[in-house]
Every structure is written in structure tokens, then in C-alpha cells.
Amino acid sequence: MRVIRSLLSDDVPRGRLLVALLAAILVGLAVVPFVAGGARALNTAATICVFIVLVASYDLLLGYAGIVSFAHTMFYGIGAYGVGLALGAMGPTWWAVFTGLATALTVTLVLALVIGLVSLRVRALFFAMITLAVASAFSVLASQLSDFTGGEDGRNFRVPEVLQPGYRLIESEIFGRAIDGRLLTYYLVLAVSVVLFLFLLRVVNSQFGRVLQAIRENDFRAEALGYRTVVYRTLANCIAALVATLAGALMALWLRYVGPKTVLSFEVMTDILLIVVIGGMGRMYGAVIGSVLFILAQNYLQLGMGRAAAQLVDWPWLARVIHPDRWMLWMGILFIACVYYFPTGIVGKLRGTAR
Amino acid sequence: MAEALLTLAGVHTHIGQYHILQGVDLEVREGELTALLGRNGAGKTTTLRTIMGLWKASQGRLRFEGRDIAALATPEIARAGVAYVPESMAVFSDLTVRENLVLGARQGRLDSARLEWILGFLPALGKFWNHQAGNLSGGQKQMLAIARAIVEPRRLLLVDEPTKGLAPAIVQSLLAAFRELKATGTTILLVEQNVSFVKRLGDRVAVMDDGRIVHAGPMPDFAADRALQMRLLGLAMEAHT
Amino acid sequence: MNDEFVPAQQGKGAAIPAAALDYAPLVLVPAVAIAMLPLVGSFPTWVTLTVAGLAMGMMIFIMASGLTLVFGLMDVLNFGHGAFVSVGAFAATLVLLPLGDWTQADSLALNLSAVGLAIVVAMVATAAVGWVFERLIVRRVYGQHLRQILVTMGGAIVTEQMIHVIWGAEQIPLPLPKALRGAFVMGDVAIEKYRLLAVAVGLVVFATMFLVLNRTRIGLLIRAGVENGPMVEALGYRIRRLFVGVFVAGSALAGLGGVLWGLYRETLTASMGGEIVVMVFIVIIIGGLGSVGGCFLGALLTALVANYAGFLAPKLALASNILLMVAILLWRPAGLYAVARR
Numbered sequence: 001m002r003v004i005r006s007l008l009s010d011d012v013p014r015g016r017l018l019v020a021l022l023a024a025i026l027v028g029l030a031v032v033p034f035v036a037g038g039a040r041a042l043n044t045a046a047t048i049c050v051f052i053v054l055v056a057s058y059d060l061l062l063g064y065a066g067i068v069s070f071a072h073t074m075f076y077g078i079g080a081y082g083v084g085l086a087l088g089a090m091g092p093t094w095w096a097v098f099t100g101l102a103t104a105l106t107v108t109l110v111l112a113l114v115i116g117l118v119s120l121r122v123r124a125l126f127f128a129m130i131t132l133a134v135a136s137a138f139s140v141l142a143s144q145l146s147d148f149t150g151g152e153d154g155r156n157f158r159v160p161e162v163l164q165p166g167y168r169l170i171e172s173e174i175f176g177r178a179i180d181g182r183l184l185t186y187y188l189v190l191a192v193s194v195v196l197f198l199f200l201l202r203v204v205n206s207q208f209g210r211v212l213q214a215i216r217e218n219d220f221r222a223e224a225l226g227y228r229t230v231v232y233r234t235l236a237n238c239i240a241a242l243v244a245t246l247a248g249a250l251m252a253l254w255l256r257y258v259g260p261k262t263v264l265s266f267e268v269m270t271d272i273l274l275i276v277v278i279g280g281m282g283r284m285y286g287a288v289i290g291s292v293l294f295i296l297a298q299n300y301l302q303l304g305m306g307r308a309a310a311q312l313v314d315w316p317w318l319a320r321v322i323h324p325d326r327w328m329l330w331m332g333i334l335f336i337a338c339v340y341y342f343p344t345g346i347v348g349k350l351r352g353t354a355r
Numbered sequence: 356m357a358e359a360l361l362t363l364a365g366v367h368t369h370i371g372q373y374h375i376l377q378g379v380d381l382e383v384r385e386g387e388l389t390a391l392l393g394r395n396g397a398g399k400t401t402t403l404r405t406i407m408g409l410w411k412a413s414q415g416r417l418r419f420e421g422r423d424i425a426a427l428a429t430p431e432i433a434r435a436g437v438a439y440v441p442e443s444m445a446v447f448s449d450l451t452v453r454e455n456l457v458l459g460a461r462q463g464r465l466d467s468a469r470l471e472w473i474l475g476f477l478p479a480l481g482k483f484w485n486h487q488a489g490n491l492s493g494g495q496k497q498m499l500a501i502a503r504a505i506v507e508p509r510r511l512l513l514v515d516e517p518t519k520g521l522a523p524a525i526v527q528s529l530l531a532a533f534r535e536l537k538a539t540g541t542t543i544l545l546v547e548q549n550v551s552f553v554k555r556l557g558d559r560v561a562v563m564d565d566g567r568i569v570h571a572g573p574m575p576d577f578a579a580d581r582a583l584q585m586r587l588l589g590l591a592m593e594a595h596t
Numbered sequence: 597m598n599d600e601f602v603p604a605q606q607g608k609g610a611a612i613p614a615a616a617l618d619y620a621p622l623v624l625v626p627a628v629a630i631a632m633l634p635l636v637g638s639f640p641t642w643v644t645l646t647v648a649g650l651a652m653g654m655m656i657f658i659m660a661s662g663l664t665l666v667f668g669l670m671d672v673l674n675f676g677h678g679a680f681v682s683v684g685a686f687a688a689t690l691v692l693l694p695l696g697d698w699t700q701a702d703s704l705a706l707n708l709s710a711v712g713l714a715i716v717v718a719m720v721a722t723a724a725v726g727w728v729f730e731r732l733i734v735r736r737v738y739g740q741h742l743r744q745i746l747v748t749m750g751g752a753i754v755t756e757q758m759i760h761v762i763w764g765a766e767q768i769p770l771p772l773p774k775a776l777r778g779a780f781v782m783g784d785v786a787i788e789k790y791r792l793l794a795v796a797v798g799l800v801v802f803a804t805m806f807l808v809l810n811r812t813r814i815g816l817l818i819r820a821g822v823e824n825g826p827m828v829e830a831l832g833y834r835i836r837r838l839f840v841g842v843f844v845a846g847s848a849l850a851g852l853g854g855v856l857w858g859l860y861r862e863t864l865t866a867s868m869g870g871e872i873v874v875m876v877f878i879v880i881i882i883g884g885l886g887s888v889g890g891c892f893l894g895a896l897l898t899a900l901v902a903n904y905a906g907f908l909a910p911k912l913a914l915a916s917n918i919l920l921m922v923a924i925l926l927w928r929p930a931g932l933y934a935v936a937r938r
Contacts (some may be wrong), residue, residue, distance in 0.1 A: 068745045100447065118925075125673045129877040134875045137918045144911045173731040266870070270753060277746060320761050329757035336750040339743055340736065407830055433832030445827050447820045449935070458820055461832050463813055503831075 007198055009205040018350040024287060025292050029190055032282060033183050034175045038226040040299070046254045048191040048245050048295050055275045056200045056287035057243035060259055062273075063282030063319035064204050065236040066216030067124055069267055071115065071131035074138045075241040077264035078111075079104045079248025081149060084157050084258035092158040097253070104245050116234035118192050140201055154259020159185070163253060189250050196243055201284050213282075234347055274331050277338050280345025289346050294331075318347065360385045360542050361406065361511055366415035368405045377566035378415070383511065388533070388543040390574065392588060393563035400442060402429075402563070403513045406544075407439045408432045420510065425584075429538045436510030440500045442519065442546075448489025452480055452499055455488050459503035466507070473502050476528075476535045494525035496578040501532065502517035505541070510544045512536070518552050524551060550588065554578045562587045621932040625896050632904045640784035645903045651791035653899035654798020655860065659853030660876040660883075660891050662846020668822035668886025668935055671733055671838045673741075675748040678873030679721045679755035680729075680847050684854025685864050686763050687721035688714040689770060699773040702929060707773035711859070718855045719848040724846020725755065730840055748809050752870065759866040768864045775861075794856050799848070802892055809888060818842060822886045822935055877903075884923045884931025893932055894924075 003013060032045040054133060058072050061173050082104025083097055090096035111134075143152050159181075162166055164299040167181035177183065203209055215229045252258050262268070271294065279290020302324040312319040338345055357495040359382040368376035376398050383389045393399050404410045406417060408429040417425040424432050433439070446455055456465060474481045483491060488499055497517055518526045526549070533556050536543065538558055547553045553560070558576035570587055572576070577583060629646055636642040643886040663677045691714040692699055733751045737744045764877055772790055779786040809815035821828045821835050829835050850869075857872060858864050879898050883890030905916035924932065 062742075066742055068742060079746065112890055118922075125667075125745065126881070128675075128745050129673070129881060132879050133874055133881075133921065134918060139917050141911070195690055233806075256875065272747075273746070273749065305642060317761075325765055326757055326761060332750050333755035336747055336754070338735065339746045343743075409826055409830065429826070429829040429835075429894075430832050430834045433830055439830045440828070441827065445824060447823050449819060449823055450816070454816055457813075457826070458816060458831055467829070 009198075009202045011284070013094070015351045016287065017095045018289075018340075018347065022288060023290060027215065030240055033186055034177050042182065042186055044295060044299050046189050047251075048152055050190050050254070050296060051271075051291040052288050053193045053196045053200075053250070054244055054247040055272055055279070056197055056284055056289050057240045057247065057286060058272050059276050059279075059281065059287050060200060060204060060212075060236055060240045060243075060305055062276055063286075064209060064216065065212045067120065067233060067237070068128040069131045069237065069240075070128060070266075071111075071135040071138075072240070072244050072272055073264055073266070073269045074131075074135040074237050075108050075112065075244040075250040076251070076268070077139070077142065077258075077260075078252075079245035080252040080258045080263040081191050081248075082107070083249040083252040084155055085149065087159060087252075088155050088157040092161050092164075097160065097249075101246075101249050104193055104249065105242055108241045108245040109238060113234065116237040117230070120230055120233045120237065127196055129177070135269070136266070139260055139266075143260045150259065152260060154257055154262070156257050159256055163188070164239065185254055189254055192246070192250055195337075196246060197284070197288075200243060204284060208232070208235070270328075274297045274335050276345075277335055278317045278331075278345055280347035283344065283347045283351075286345050286347040289350075293346070298327075357406045358441060360420060361382055361544070362415040362416070362418045363402070363406070364418075366402075366405060366412045366417060368401055368410050369413050370401070370574060375396045375410075375566055376405060376412070376418065379405075379563075379566070380568055380572070381561055383542060383544050385542055385561070386540050387558040388537055388545060388556055389559045389561060390557035391544060391546045391563060392548070394543040394588065395548075397563040398566040399563055401566075402513055403439065403441075403515050403544070403546060406432070406513060407437065408596075412487065419494050424436065438504035440514040440517065442515040446488040446496050446499045446503070448487065450488055451485050452483050452488055452491070455499055455503050456480075460507035461507065464530050466478070469506070469508075477502050494521050494528075497521065497529070498532070499523075505536065506575070510542065512541055513546075514543060515546045516548060517545070518547065518549045530555060550584065554593050618933065621890065621893050624932075625893055625900065628897060628904075632900075635908060636904065640786070641907070643785045643787065644707065645907055646900065647787050647791050647795070649900035649903035650896060650901075651788075651794040651798075651860075652903065653857045653896035654795050654801075654900055655853055655880050656802050656872070657798055657895035659850050659872065660879045660895055662842070662849040663876060664880040664883065664886055664891045665818065665822070666839070666843050666846050666890060667880070668694075669818060669825065669835070669842055670738065671741075672738065672744060672839075672843075674729075674734065674843075675745055675849055675873075676729060676733070676755060677748075677846075677876065678869035678871075679752040679759075680725060680850035681854040681857065681869030681872060682727050682756060682759055682866050683869075684718040684722045684851025684866055685770070685868060686759055686768070686854075686866075687718040687860030688855040688858060689715075689763070689864065691717050691769055692770060692773075697869035699771070702774060704775040707775045710773060711776075711855075715852055715855050718851040720909075722851025722854070723848040726844045726850075727840070729755075729847070730843045732778065734843070746878055756870065757864045764867075769861055770858050770864055771782070772859055772862060790860065792908055794860065797852075797856060801852070803854055805888055814838070814841075827935045853900075875917065878921050880931075882921055882931055884928075884933040884935055886935035887931065887933040890933035891932055897924075 013022055029045055029049060033042055036042075051064045054072070054076055058069075060066050061069050061072070079101070083100040086096045086100025086103065090099065116129060116133060119127045142149050146152075149155065158164065162181060164181040167184070169179040169184060173179070204212075211227055211232055213228065215232055248263055251263060254260065275290040275294045276287065277295065279288070280286025305322050305327060306324040309319045309323045312322070320326065342349060344351075361381075361383040362375070363379050363381040366376055367374070379402055381391075391399050391402065391560040396510050401410060404539070405412050406429075408424070408427055412425050415425070416423065419432070419435055419437065422435065424435065427435070437557070450458070456470070457463070460466070478580065479495045480499055480502055483495065488496060491499065501514070501517065517529055521529070533543070533545075537556070545553060545556070554574065559571070560572060560574045560577045562570040564587070570583070633639070633642050636645060653715075658679070659681055663674060667673050692710060695710045695713070698706045701707065730749055733747050734744070737747055776793060778789045779788045809819055817833055817838055819826060821838060825835050855868060857868065861868065875898060879894040880891055882898060883892070883894030896918060901920050902913050903917050906913040928934065
């Protein structure tokens with residue numbers, strides 16, 4: 001018990017339902033390859049892992065530091081492209097993975113520092129606008145430098161041998177599942193995601209995290225207490241960006257592909273924003289619950305909407321608004337409702353009034 | 356005795372988590388100049404802003420001409436006849452002197468006779484009629500802020516530290532301006548740190564400390580009682596005497 | 597407003613110079629254009645690029661002007677502004693597509709009437725959307741920047757999705773009216789007709805805004821409100837109403853910009869506003885948040901630089917905006933024309 005407490009940095013989830021849900025998610029993610037064999041289920045689970053990290057790192061900015069960035073996918077993309085392009089250029093070795101990762105982390109750090117120092121000293125709005133501009137320029141740049149990045153089509157690449165689908169760790173099957181490279185990749189993604197999440201939990205519960213929240217509540221006062229708000233916010237921006245870069249690298253290893261649609265597009269940014277707010281801002285566990293619900297819904301609820309829409313041919317208008325392609329309409333409405341009525345999101349509701 | 360023009364009773368104001376006004380009781384009588392004194396941070400500016408509705412009182416009564424104004428929005432309070440000259444020369448610096456004054460006239464028209472009268476005791480404004488207010492000197496900005504507040508007759512004038520940071524010569528001309536205003540029967544609530552300035556103007560005085568009124572009475576009595584001044588204002592007044 | 601009163605001693609012995617106009621940003625636009633001439637090399641190409649840049653700049657100015665005023669007046673930055681641009685463009689199809697006879701007729705008058713009618717419909721539609729947006733979304737989050745960014749972003753998503761619901765998910769072609777296609781050719785120099793129209797409309801909008809802001813009482817109130825809103829309230833003006841008016845007018849301008857931009861692209865997608873809004877943000881940062889004049893110069897500058905860069909180094913066109921923004925902010929950290937603020 002004490003080990004768990006310390007792993008969670010003493011930020012134990014409160015509320016029985018929340019604990020049960022989180023435990024179910026952890027167990028589910030751990031056993032999914034053996035329970036649901038299909039590629040689709042595994043893909044969904046891996047996406048959930050990566051998104052939990054991505055969203056949690058964004059929550060460090062939005063929920064804890066109180067700043068809105070639209071450049072989070074840019075850093076995510078830098079991680080994915082860094083690893084993907086390095087693997088493409090240097091061949092499928094671990095050396096290439098680490099070179100790509102190191103380059104990506106360096107680029108991220110420099111960009112996050114510069115953006116932070118230039119625009120965080122002014123105000124939240126300014127930072128939001130600047131990050132939006134920089135991120136969109138970056139994504140245009142990525143698709144235009146097609147010799148290097150593969151442009152709109154992106155690039156496929158081969159991963160190190162251990163992670164390739166054809167690799168077998170042991171010859172026999174366990175619970176009817178071959179122990180192949182995909183499985184190993186999945187557990188790599190899961191393990192790194194868990195570590196990164198625990199790291200973020202540690203960050204927000206440290207002295208640093210508390211100062212960030214103090215700044216969010218009242219930056220004049222925090223400044224008066226002698227905290228350099230710009231420094232703290234810039235640091236938060238860098239940490240969040242670096243974690244997003246790592247999440248991008250994981251995604252690249254999982255997909256064995258990088259392209260602007262999957263890692264750089266504004267849609268990914270909107271997804272992150274929606275998940276953070278719906279899951280619960282300023283609550284790390286919100287990232288977990290939000291990501292799971294959102295990605296499950298994205299993968300499965302849309303099927304249901306499609307069926308329902310097909311039933312409604314007699315009411316074309318209704319059919320149009322519940323058409324699976326319109327699911328963002330409902331997400332958008334839910335999002336606005338959350339900002340107004342449930343600022344603490346699902347996790348806040350599950351926790352009740354605690355905190 | 357008739358009710359005072361403005362009455363504050365047990366007014367509390369919170370700004371964020373800070374409890375600034377902690378039960379202010381204050382009366383401003385018609386036709387008088389009431390000076391509101393006190394140390395920095397005593398709550399004088401907050402009192403003016405609360406009367407103006409720029410901060411909302413969390414508790415207590417604010418009555419103006421027998422009417423409860425605590426719940427009114429700032430524009431409605433201004434329309435009821437309260438004019439406000441904020442601290443630190445809050446003129447619209449992108450606008451010209453004329454435009455600043457035009458804004459002060461809610462009818463949209465400047466009354467020439469009244470303007471002649473105002474420019475009579477604030478002559479600098481006429482000189483710079485079509486200049487951007489941002490280019491004026493500190494004293495001129497202060498005069499413009501006062502002129503803007505009185506460009507139409509108002510029932511009550513709230514003025515926040517008009518002499519702050521101004522050269523003695525300009526303070527002298529402000530003194531003359533306030534005397535002229537008093538002579539025409541304007542009711543004024545004047546926040547000041549400069550005790551010698553208000554001693555020469557005030558009919559009544561109220562002293563604030565820690566968000567409360569700690570003394571209220573006629574100005575001549577207060578001006579004559581150096582021990583009282585020392586006790587209430589302490590070091591704050593030595594700088595000005 | 598009464599301008600009859602002139603103080604007797606006005607002007608005599610004025611110790612300070614009359615309001616000095618800040619010329620440097622004004623000179624910047626022609627300076628950039630002229631400096632690019634040798635780099636571009638060919639005069640006809642330069643003219644084409646410059647006119648295209650000016651046209652683009654005018655369209656962006658029209659979209660950005662409302663946004664910057666709304667920001668200046670109430671400290672509200674509407675991240676949903678781009679969606680209004682899309683709504684305007686799509687609303688124009690309600691007129692332009694049924695009026696195919698007018699737009700494809702060989703008559704400039706009929707063509708322009710169709711476009712004019714489309715503009716009116718689009719502006720009314722976006723004004724209505726803006727009004728609803730202000731009531732439902734913006735009103736509750738004054739002074740709370742974080743929530744403001746979030747809900748206006750959410751509003752943008754919902755608005756964009758509603759466009760899909762109403763007009764379908766496919767992109768819609770919006771052909772230019774016949775008389776507006778093609779170019780005027782003078783020797784080697786070719787100038788597209790539609791770009792001239794865009795420049796003309798932009799100038800009219802700018803002149804109108806300039807007059808309203810500087811010659812009317814409403815304009816006086818807006819300028820004062822941008823500088824110090826609470827003081828305007830303390831003078832007895834209900835700034836909330838003023839703000840709603842400006843918000844609605846700004847939304848209508850976004851709609852106008854959307855029509856022009858849609859006709860320029862000749863195809864409409866629901867995300868077209870969201871794409872252009874990035875340029876719009878860069879422009880209002882460059883111009884100085886809240887400044888209409890700065891917004892105008894910033895729009896022209898950004899579009900010109902993007903056009904020249906697109907010709908000289910095509911891959912860097914969008915990055916050029918970021919570089920321009922950084923350069924301007926290094927020169928003037930609050931933008932070309934910083935608005936005095938308290």
C-alpha cells in the first residue's frame with residue numbers, strides 16, 4: 001500500500017468509483033492483448049496509452065499552470081517525426097531510435113524555451129495566439145518539406161527487429177497469443193506511458209507543482225511572494241513539451257508511420273483540448289478517464305451513431321446531426337457544457353466535493 | 356436634520372480574497388467638501404471605487420439622495436449624478452482635450468458658458484484644446500480629469516488624490532480651482548494624503564485606517580488639534596507639513 | 597457633437613507640438629514593397645505580386661478589424677472568429693448559387709448586384725450568429741481568459757460542425773461572376789480584376805471605420821473604451837451595450853471577409869475560416885492588439901511579405917509570417933501601434 005502511495009506521489013485518487021475505474025483501466029490495458037485478440041482492440045489500447053500521456057502533459061499546462069497552448073501537437077509531432085525520420089534514414093536500429101529521440105527532445109526544448117520566454121511574460125491570450133501561429137506554420141512546413149518528411153503522405157519506416165510483427169520472443173503461444181514484436185511494442189508503449197504518467201503526477205504534487213497552481217490562482221500574489229512566474233511557467237511549458245515529444249515517439253514506434261494528419265493536425269490538438277476539459281482540468285486522473293472514454297467513443301460510439309442515423313432516414317435532419325461524421329458537434333457541445341457547468345470534469349464529479 | 360447627500364453604513368468590500376473595507380460609515384453633506392484622509396492602504400481609493408460601483412460592496416448600505424445605489428451598475432450611478440476623478444490622472448490619452456471633455460458631457464454637447472467658466476480656473480486646457488491628452492503634463496492631465504468630471508453639473512464629485520506627484524505651483528492652482536468649485540456649491544468627497552492641502556479646503560474630515568473610519572468631524576477642529584492629527588495620521592502627514 | 601466652441605486662447609503659445617503622428621509604421625509598407633522590387637527582378641511580376649498581396653491584405657484586414665476592436669474594448673479574444681468567416685462564405689452561396697443567371701450574365705452590373713446581395717445576406721447571417729455567440733458563449737466569461745479561450749474554441753467547433761450539418765460535408769464550388777474573372781492587361785503587367793475589387797472593398801471598409809471611429813460619438817466612445825473601459829462606465833455610459841454592438845459588427849465584417857475570401861478561393865470548406873484565422877491573429881499581434889490602424893498596416897505587411905516570400909522561397913511562405921511577427925515584436929514589443937492601456 002505504501003509503495004502505491006509513494007508511486008502516486010501521495011496523490012491517491014479519491015472516491016470509490018474513481019479508484020475502481022482507474023484500477024479497471026490499468027488491468028484492462030495490461031491484459032488487453034490476451035483478452036481481445038484483434039488488431040483493432042490492440043490499436044485502440046495503444047492509442048489510449050499514448051493519449052493518456054499526451055493529455056496529462058497538456059493538463060500540466062492548462063489545468064495546473066493555467067496557460068493555453070495550441071502547440072502541444074507540434075511537440076508531439078516533433079517526437080514522432082524525430083524517431084520516424086531517424087529510423088527511415090539510419091535503418092531499423094535502437095541507435096536510430098535514440099538518435100531521433102535525442103534530436104527531437106533538443107528541438108523541442110529549444111522551441112519551448114524560446115516560445116515561453118518570448119510570449120509567456122505577457123498574458124495567457126498572447127501565448128495562445130503565438131502558439132497557434134507557430135504550430136500552424138510548423139505543420140505547413142512539415143508538409144511542404146516533402147523530400148525530408150514525406151509531405152502530406154508521411155513516411156513509413158521499419159522499427160528495430162524486436163518490435164517487428166514477424167519477431168517471436170518465444171516459439172510457444174501464451175493464452176493463445178503469439179509473443180510477437182507487436183505485443184512487445186505494446187508493452188513497451190504501456191510501460192513507458194505508465195512511467196511518464198507517474199512522473200507527471202510527481203511533478204504536479206511537488207513544490208514546483210504547488211507554486212504553479214498558486215500562480216494560476218493569483219499571479220500578482222505569487223510574484224509578490226518572490227516567485228518568478230515567467231520562469232515557472234516556462235519550465236512547465238518545457239516539461240509538458242518534452243513529455244509530449246516522448247509520447248509522439250511512442251506513437252511513431254507503434255504506428256511505424258509518421259504523417260501530418262496523425263501527429264500534427266489541428267484535429268489532434270482539438271482532441272487533446274476536449275479530453276482535458278471533459279476528463280477534468282487540473283486533475284491528472286482526468287487525463288486517464290478522459291482519454292479512455294474519448295478514444296473508446298471515437299472508435300466504437302461512432303459505429304452506433306452510424307446505425308442510429310441509418311434508422312432515421314425518415315427524419316433527414318436528425319439523421320444528419322447524429323451522422324458519425326458529426327460526432328465532433330456533440331463533443332463540442334459537451335465541451336462547452338463542461339467549461340460552464342463541470343469545470344472539474346468527469347473526475348471532479350466522481351470525486352464529489354473532495355479536494 | 357435632513358439626510359446627507361451620500362451615506363455609507365457598514366460597507367464591506369472584498370477584492371479577490373482580500374477584505375479591504377471592513378465596515379465603513381461615512382456621510383457626505385450637501386454643499387460641503389468632505390476630506391477623506393488616511394495612510395496608504397487604509398482603503399480610501401477602495402471607498403471611492405465602491406461608491407462608484409467599480410468594486411461591489413459585499414455588505415452594507417450605500418445611499419445617494421435617499422436612493423439605494425449598492426446594487427446599481429457603474430453607468431447608472433454616474434447617471435444618478437456622481438462624477439469620479441480617479442487617481443493618477445486617468446484621462447484618455449489617445450483622445451484630444453476636446454474629445455475628453457465631450458465624453459464628459461453625456462448630452463453630447465458642450466455648454467459654452469459653463470466651459471468658459473471652467474477654463475477660467477483651469478486655463479491650461481484651452482491652450483491645448485486639440486492636443487492629445489497623452490502629451491499633456493501631469494498637472495494638465497489632472498486638470499483635464501477634473502474638468503471632464505464637471506463639464507456638466509453633477510450632484511457629487513469624487514476626487515482621488517488630485518495633488519499626488521504635482522509641483523507646488525500646480526497644487527496652488529488646483530487649490531484655487533477647488534475653491535471656485537466650492538463657491539458654486541458643488542458637493543465634493545476628496546481623498547488626499549496632503550493634509551495641508553485639505554486643511555485649507557475642507558468643511559469636514561473623515562480619517563480611515565484598516566478599512567474603517569476612525570475619526571469624523573468638522574475640519575476646523577481637526578486642523579487645530581495637532582495631537583489628534585499625529586495620532587491618526589502619524590508620520591504620513593509630516594511629509595506634507 | 598458640438599464643435600462650435602473654440603477656447604479664446606487656443607493654440608497661443610502651445611508649448612508642445614500638435615499630436616505627432618507616428619510615421620514609421622506607415623512608411624514600412626511601401627518600403628517593404630519597394631525593397632522587394634530588385635529581389636523579384638521583373639517589374640510585371642512585382643506588380644502582380646504586390647497587387648495580390650494588397651488584395652489579400654485587405655481581405656485579412658476586413659476579417660481582423662472586428663476581432664481587434666472586440667479585444668480592445670472588452671479584453672475578449674474570440675477564437676471562434678474564424679468560424680464566422682466560414683459562415684459568411686457559406687451564407688453567400690445561398691444567394692450566389694441560385695442567382696447563377698446573374699453571376700454568369702455578361703453584365704458587370706448584374707454580377708456586382710449578385711455579389712452585393714450575397715454580401716448583405718452573409719453579413720446579416722454572421723451578425724446574427726455573432727449575436728447568439730455573444731449571448732450564449734462569451735457573455736459569461738468576461739475577464740476569465742482561460743475559460744474564454746476554451747469556450748470560444750468550443751463554439752468554433754460547434755459552428756463549424758453546424759456548417760457541415762446545413763451544407764453537407766463536401767466542399768462547395770463558388771465560381772467568380774463572369775465579369776470579375778480574368779485580368780486587366782497593360783503591356784507586360786497583368787492585374788486580376790477580382791483583386792482590384794477586393795482592394796476597393798477593403799479601402800471602403802477602412803475609410804468607413806476610420807470615419808466612424810474619428811468623426812462620430814459612437815467612435816469616440818469606442819476609442820475611449822478601448823483605452824479605459826471602466827472610466828467610460830464611470831462617465832455614465834453603458835459599455836456592455838456598446839460592446840455587443842461592436843461584437844456583432846465585427847462578426848458581420850468577418851462574414852464580409854468570408855465572402856471575399858470564398859470568391860477568391862472559389863471553393864468553400866468549413867475549415868477555411870479556421871485556417872485563415874492564424875493569419876488574422878498574426879496580423880492583430882503585429883498591429884498592436886486593439887488598434888485598427890495597426891491592424892490595417894499589419895494586414896498589408898503580412899500579406900505582402902507572404903506573397904513575396906511565396907515567390908522567392910515558396911516553402912517558407914508561412915514561416916515568413918512568423919519571422920515578420922518576431923521582427924516587428926523585437927522592434928516594437930506591443931505591436932506597430934500600441935494602444936495606451938490602463
